[in-house]
Amino acid sequence: EAGVVQSPRYKIIEKKQPVAFWCNPISGHNTLYWYLQNLGQGPELLIRYENEEAVDDSQLPKDRFSAERLKGVDSTLKIQPAELGDSAVYLCASSQQGVGTDTQYFGPGTRLTVL
Amino acid sequence: SQQGEEDPQALSIQEGENATMNCSYKTSINNLQWYRQNSGRGLVHLILIRSNEREKHSGRLRVTLDTSKKSSSLLITASRAADTASYFCATDAYSGAGSYQLTFGKGTKLSVIP
Numbered sequence: 077e078a079g080v081v082q083s084p085r086y087k088i089i090e091k092k093q094p095v096a097f098w099c100n101p102i103s104g105h106n107t108l109y110w111y112l113q114n115l116g117q118g119p120e121l122l123i124r125y126e127n128e129e130a131v132d133d134s135q136l137p138k139d140r141f142s143a144e145r146l147k148g149v150d151s152t153l154k155i156q157p158a159e160l161g162d163s164a165v166y167l168c169a170s171s172q173q174g175v176g177t178d179t180q181y182f183g184p185g186t187r188l189t190v191l
Numbered sequence: 192s193q194q195g196e197e198d199p200q201a202l203s204i205q206e207g208e209n210a211t212m213n214c215s216y217k218t219s220i221n222n223l224q225w226y227r228q229n230s231g232r233g234l235v236h237l238i239l240i241r242s243n244e245r246e247k248h249s250g251r252l253r254v255t256l257d258t259s260k261k262s263s264s265l266l267i268t269a270s271r272a273a274d275t276a277s278y279f280c281a282t283d284a285y286s287g288a289g290s291y292q293l294t295f296g297k298g299t300k301l302s303v304i305p
Contacts, residue, residue, distance in 0.1 A: 118281070
């Protein structure tokens with residue numbers, strides 16, 4: 077069974093440029109998560125989707141970040157414009173049901189460097 | 192914000208020794224989970240312990256949970272070089288509006304020396 081797929085794995089951009097990350101969850105997983113992980117820190121939730129509905133986006137900086145999950149499968153996270161402080165690893169995860177006891181499966185992440 | 196706090200921040204041991212990592216948290220939880228992250232790779236779920244459980248085993252892993260002290264520990268027995276990684280505790284807790292959220296700590300960086 078294929079795991080969570082993310083692309084690109086690495087991205088280097090200049091500040092004020094836009095950037096987008098793509099995630100393909102495990103087949104059949106209804107819940108999809110985007111996390112931000114700064115160096116030396118644990119992941120922090122940005123947004124959670126149940127199918128195509130964003131059910132928890134309280135920690136997504138909506139002035140520059142946006143996300144979508146069309147058709148309840150793949151998802152895209154966008155930053156426009158990027159700032160120096162956005163340099164981090166962006167992790168995507170998926171789970172079957174999204175309940176507390178459900179295991180989350182993580183992708184390898186996209187390492188973003190903003191110059 | 193991060194609820195769990197792991198201790199120590201870094202741990203270096205010889206292969207074959209046991210490694211113990213601790214996690215403290217602040218609010219009531221539904222369950223607590225431990226994850227491992229190898230350098231440059233995604234997180235891998237290791238074990239989940241429910242709030243009404245006190246101890247759980249999985250292979251060389253032993254997890255304990257003390258809800259009265261709001262703390263958990265992860266013991267890795269007979270460590271191997273391949274266990275070198277960062278270990279994160281994550282607490283699953285009610286975040287409002289009928290929703291639960293997984294909140295990660297900062298992690299313990301374990302180095303197992305061959």
